[in-house]
Amino acid sequence: MEHWRAEAALGRRVLVVEDEPLIALALEEMLAEHGYRVVASAQTVAVALRHVAETQFDVALLDLRIGAESVEPVADRLDAMGAAFVFATGYGRSALPPAHSARPIVEKPFRTEALIAALAAAARHAAQKA
Template sequence: MTVENLTDLTVLIVEDEPLIAMSIEDVLMDHGVTCVGPAGSVGAALEMIKAGGFNIALLDVNLRGERVDAVADRLAAEGIPFVFTTGHGAEGLPDAHRGRPVIAKPFRDIDITNALSRHRPS
Protein backbone atom coordinates (compact mmCIF):
# COMPACT_ATOMS: atom_id res chain seq x y z
CA MET A 1 0.00 0.00 0.00
CA THR A 2 1.28 3.44 -0.85
CA VAL A 3 1.20 5.90 1.99
CA GLU A 4 -0.61 9.09 1.15
CA ASN A 5 0.69 12.49 2.14
CA LEU A 6 0.54 12.76 5.92
CA THR A 7 1.95 16.28 6.29
CA ASP A 8 -1.41 17.69 7.36
CA LEU A 9 -1.52 15.44 10.45
CA THR A 10 -0.56 16.29 14.00
CA VAL A 11 -0.38 13.08 16.04
CA LEU A 12 -0.54 12.68 19.79
CA ILE A 13 1.77 9.82 20.78
CA VAL A 14 0.71 8.03 23.97
CA GLU A 15 3.48 5.56 24.77
CA ASP A 16 5.39 4.78 27.97
CA GLU A 17 8.43 3.08 26.41
CA PRO A 18 10.88 5.86 25.44
CA LEU A 19 12.57 3.89 22.64
CA ILE A 20 9.24 2.96 21.05
CA ALA A 21 8.00 6.54 21.37
CA MET A 22 11.19 7.88 19.75
CA SER A 23 10.93 5.32 16.95
CA ILE A 24 7.31 6.28 16.24
CA GLU A 25 8.21 9.96 16.30
CA ASP A 26 11.12 9.41 13.88
CA VAL A 27 8.91 7.51 11.43
CA LEU A 28 6.21 10.16 11.57
CA MET A 29 8.59 13.07 11.23
CA ASP A 30 10.17 11.37 8.20
CA HIS A 31 6.70 11.61 6.61
CA GLY A 32 6.23 15.26 7.54
CA VAL A 33 3.88 14.58 10.45
CA THR A 34 3.91 16.92 13.44
CA CYS A 35 4.11 15.05 16.74
CA VAL A 36 2.74 15.94 20.17
CA GLY A 37 4.04 14.10 23.22
CA PRO A 38 4.86 11.46 23.95
CA ALA A 39 2.60 11.09 26.93
CA GLY A 40 3.90 8.30 29.14
CA SER A 41 1.04 8.18 31.62
CA VAL A 42 -2.74 8.44 31.64
CA GLY A 43 -2.54 11.75 33.52
CA ALA A 44 -0.10 13.24 31.01
CA ALA A 45 -2.23 12.04 28.09
CA LEU A 46 -5.38 13.58 29.57
CA GLU A 47 -3.56 16.90 30.03
CA MET A 48 -2.37 16.81 26.41
CA ILE A 49 -5.90 16.07 25.22
CA LYS A 50 -7.13 19.04 27.25
CA ALA A 51 -4.45 21.26 25.66
CA GLY A 52 -5.42 20.06 22.16
CA GLY A 53 -3.41 20.85 19.06
CA PHE A 54 -3.55 17.42 17.38
CA ASN A 55 -6.03 15.67 15.10
CA ILE A 56 -5.33 11.93 15.61
CA ALA A 57 -3.65 9.82 18.30
CA LEU A 58 -1.60 6.65 18.60
CA LEU A 59 -2.54 5.10 21.91
CA ASP A 60 -0.65 2.35 23.76
CA VAL A 61 -3.12 0.24 25.72
CA ASN A 62 -1.00 -0.17 28.84
CA LEU A 63 1.08 2.66 30.33
CA ARG A 64 3.30 1.38 33.13
CA GLY A 65 0.58 -1.01 34.24
CA GLU A 66 -2.16 1.61 33.94
CA ARG A 67 -4.96 0.95 31.46
CA VAL A 68 -5.76 3.77 29.05
CA ASP A 69 -9.54 3.41 29.08
CA ALA A 70 -10.01 6.99 30.35
CA VAL A 71 -7.78 8.33 27.55
CA ALA A 72 -9.68 6.38 24.88
CA ASP A 73 -12.98 7.55 26.36
CA ARG A 74 -11.87 11.20 26.30
CA LEU A 75 -10.58 11.00 22.73
CA ALA A 76 -13.85 9.39 21.62
CA ALA A 77 -15.89 12.05 23.45
CA GLU A 78 -13.87 14.77 21.70
CA GLY A 79 -14.39 13.09 18.32
CA ILE A 80 -10.66 12.61 17.81
CA PRO A 81 -9.75 9.44 15.91
CA PHE A 82 -7.17 7.13 17.44
CA VAL A 83 -5.37 3.90 16.75
CA PHE A 84 -4.35 1.53 19.52
CA THR A 85 -0.82 0.14 19.61
CA THR A 86 -0.52 -2.97 21.74
CA GLY A 87 1.30 -6.20 22.31
CA HIS A 88 -1.61 -7.51 24.37
CA GLY A 89 -3.94 -8.44 21.52
CA ALA A 90 -7.59 -7.49 21.03
CA GLU A 91 -8.52 -8.90 24.45
CA GLY A 92 -6.44 -6.13 26.04
CA LEU A 93 -8.49 -3.34 24.47
CA PRO A 94 -10.99 -1.38 26.53
CA ASP A 95 -14.42 -3.01 26.11
CA ALA A 96 -16.03 0.19 24.86
CA HIS A 97 -13.41 0.52 22.10
CA ARG A 98 -12.94 -3.02 20.77
CA GLY A 99 -14.01 -1.88 17.32
CA ARG A 100 -11.21 0.68 17.07
CA PRO A 101 -8.22 0.10 14.79
CA VAL A 102 -5.20 -1.68 16.29
CA ILE A 103 -1.53 -1.95 15.35
CA ALA A 104 -0.03 -5.04 16.95
CA LYS A 105 3.40 -4.73 18.56
CA PRO A 106 5.98 -5.33 17.34
CA PHE A 107 5.03 -3.25 14.31
CA ARG A 108 6.84 -2.04 11.22
CA ASP A 109 7.15 1.59 10.21
CA ILE A 110 4.75 1.03 7.32
CA ASP A 111 2.13 -0.31 9.74
CA ILE A 112 2.07 3.06 11.50
CA THR A 113 1.89 5.18 8.37
CA ASN A 114 -0.73 2.92 6.76
CA ALA A 115 -2.90 3.07 9.87
CA LEU A 116 -2.72 6.85 9.93
CA SER A 117 -3.58 6.98 6.23
CA ARG A 118 -6.62 4.73 6.72
CA HIS A 119 -7.95 6.31 9.91
CA ARG A 120 -7.08 9.98 9.47
CA PRO A 121 -9.70 12.58 10.32
CA SER A 122 -12.01 13.50 7.46
Protein backbone atom coordinates in the same frame (compact mmCIF):
# COMPACT_ATOMS: atom_id res chain seq x y z
CA MET B 1 4.77 5.41 -4.75
CA GLU B 2 3.34 2.74 -2.48
CA HIS B 3 -0.28 3.22 -1.43
CA TRP B 4 0.50 3.39 2.30
CA ARG B 5 3.00 6.20 1.70
CA ALA B 6 0.37 8.17 -0.19
CA GLU B 7 -1.91 7.88 2.84
CA ALA B 8 0.38 10.04 4.97
CA ALA B 9 -0.79 13.63 4.91
CA LEU B 10 2.02 16.14 5.29
CA GLY B 11 1.78 18.06 8.51
CA ARG B 12 -0.46 15.55 10.26
CA ARG B 13 -0.18 16.22 14.00
CA VAL B 14 0.09 13.21 16.30
CA LEU B 15 -0.29 12.81 20.06
CA VAL B 16 1.75 9.79 21.17
CA VAL B 17 0.88 8.06 24.46
CA GLU B 18 3.70 5.59 25.12
CA ASP B 19 5.46 4.82 28.40
CA GLU B 20 8.71 3.53 26.88
CA PRO B 21 10.92 6.53 25.95
CA LEU B 22 12.91 4.63 23.32
CA ILE B 23 9.75 3.43 21.60
CA ALA B 24 8.32 6.97 21.70
CA LEU B 25 11.51 8.33 20.12
CA ALA B 26 11.51 5.64 17.43
CA LEU B 27 7.86 6.42 16.69
CA GLU B 28 8.62 10.12 16.38
CA GLU B 29 11.38 9.41 13.86
CA MET B 30 9.28 6.89 11.93
CA LEU B 31 6.32 9.25 11.74
CA ALA B 32 8.47 12.22 10.70
CA GLU B 33 9.83 10.19 7.78
CA HIS B 34 6.25 9.89 6.51
CA GLY B 35 5.02 13.45 6.90
CA TYR B 36 3.65 13.27 10.42
CA ARG B 37 4.71 15.44 13.35
CA VAL B 38 4.52 14.39 16.99
CA VAL B 39 3.15 17.49 18.74
CA ALA B 40 3.03 15.93 22.21
CA SER B 41 4.11 12.76 23.93
CA ALA B 42 2.87 11.38 27.24
CA GLN B 43 4.27 8.64 29.45
CA THR B 44 1.38 8.63 31.97
CA VAL B 45 -2.39 8.66 31.70
CA ALA B 46 -2.59 11.94 33.66
CA VAL B 47 -0.21 13.71 31.26
CA ALA B 48 -2.04 12.21 28.29
CA LEU B 49 -5.37 13.57 29.54
CA ARG B 50 -3.79 17.00 29.97
CA HIS B 51 -2.46 16.90 26.39
CA VAL B 52 -5.88 15.82 25.11
CA ALA B 53 -7.37 18.92 26.73
CA GLU B 54 -4.62 21.40 25.84
CA THR B 55 -2.87 20.27 22.63
CA GLN B 56 -4.04 20.53 19.03
CA PHE B 57 -3.57 17.20 17.26
CA ASP B 58 -5.22 15.33 14.41
CA VAL B 59 -4.79 11.75 15.57
CA ALA B 60 -3.56 10.00 18.72
CA LEU B 61 -1.55 6.81 19.03
CA LEU B 62 -2.26 5.08 22.34
CA ASP B 63 -0.22 2.30 23.90
CA LEU B 64 -2.82 0.07 25.55
CA ARG B 65 -0.93 -0.15 28.85
CA ILE B 66 0.97 2.79 30.31
CA GLY B 67 3.00 1.24 33.10
CA ALA B 68 0.40 -0.39 35.33
CA GLU B 69 -2.40 1.86 34.02
CA SER B 70 -4.93 1.21 31.30
CA VAL B 71 -5.15 3.92 28.66
CA GLU B 72 -8.96 3.50 28.64
CA PRO B 73 -9.68 6.91 30.30
CA VAL B 74 -7.75 8.60 27.48
CA ALA B 75 -9.61 6.59 24.84
CA ASP B 76 -12.93 7.46 26.50
CA ARG B 77 -12.10 11.17 26.41
CA LEU B 78 -10.94 11.04 22.78
CA ASP B 79 -14.08 9.13 21.80
CA ALA B 80 -16.31 11.69 23.53
CA MET B 81 -14.53 14.45 21.57
CA GLY B 82 -14.89 12.60 18.27
CA ALA B 83 -11.10 12.56 17.94
CA ALA B 84 -9.18 10.07 15.83
CA PHE B 85 -7.08 7.50 17.65
CA VAL B 86 -5.34 4.18 17.14
CA PHE B 87 -4.30 1.63 19.75
CA ALA B 88 -0.75 0.27 19.71
CA THR B 89 -0.24 -2.94 21.62
CA GLY B 90 1.56 -6.20 21.85
CA TYR B 91 -1.46 -7.77 23.56
CA GLY B 92 -3.70 -8.13 20.49
CA ARG B 93 -7.24 -6.96 19.76
CA SER B 94 -8.78 -9.10 22.53
CA ALA B 95 -7.09 -6.84 25.11
CA LEU B 96 -8.87 -3.69 23.90
CA PRO B 97 -11.47 -2.14 26.20
CA PRO B 98 -14.91 -3.42 25.08
CA ALA B 99 -16.17 0.11 24.38
CA HIS B 100 -13.33 0.59 21.89
CA SER B 101 -12.99 -2.89 20.40
CA ALA B 102 -13.75 -1.67 16.87
CA ARG B 103 -10.98 0.97 16.92
CA PRO B 104 -7.93 0.56 14.71
CA ILE B 105 -5.06 -1.35 16.24
CA VAL B 106 -1.39 -1.60 15.35
CA GLU B 107 0.47 -4.60 16.71
CA LYS B 108 3.89 -4.23 18.31
CA PRO B 109 6.52 -4.53 17.04
CA PHE B 110 5.42 -1.86 14.58
CA ARG B 111 5.43 -2.30 10.85
CA THR B 112 5.72 1.14 9.28
CA GLU B 113 3.14 0.41 6.59
CA ALA B 114 0.53 -0.74 9.12
CA LEU B 115 1.16 2.21 11.44
CA ILE B 116 0.86 4.86 8.72
CA ALA B 117 -2.21 3.21 7.19
CA ALA B 118 -3.96 2.96 10.58
CA LEU B 119 -3.27 6.60 11.48
CA ALA B 120 -4.48 7.81 8.08
CA ALA B 121 -7.62 5.67 8.24
CA ALA B 122 -8.46 6.86 11.76
CA ALA B 123 -8.01 10.51 10.78
CA ARG B 124 -10.16 10.06 7.66
CA HIS B 125 -12.90 8.35 9.66
CA ALA B 126 -12.95 11.14 12.27
CA ALA B 127 -13.02 13.81 9.54
CA GLN B 128 -16.01 12.14 7.88
CA LYS B 129 -17.90 12.12 11.19
CA ALA B 130 -17.17 15.81 11.86
